Amino acid sequence: MRHIIYDGDSFYELDEDCLRKKEEEERKKETAWQKEKMARAGKAGRRQGSAALK
Numbered sequence: 001m002r003h004i005i006y007d008g009d010s011f012y013e014l015d016e017d018c019l020r021k022k023e024e025e026e027r028k029k030e031t032a033w034q035k036e037k038m039a040r041a042g043k044a045g046r047r048q049g050s051a052a053l054k
Helices: 017-053
Strands: 002-007 008-014
Touching: 008 017
Parallel strands: none
Antiparallel strands: 002 008
């Protein structure tokens, strides 16, 4: 479904399917970023733990 938004002298056409797809891609990127961040934090924790054992 498409919507037209008027903003002063300009107008924009929004395609809801495209917006949903873009939002889904952004969520996937955010999730991947969070997983990568957690993986790096886990590796750092393991390095600190192994140093404490020595």
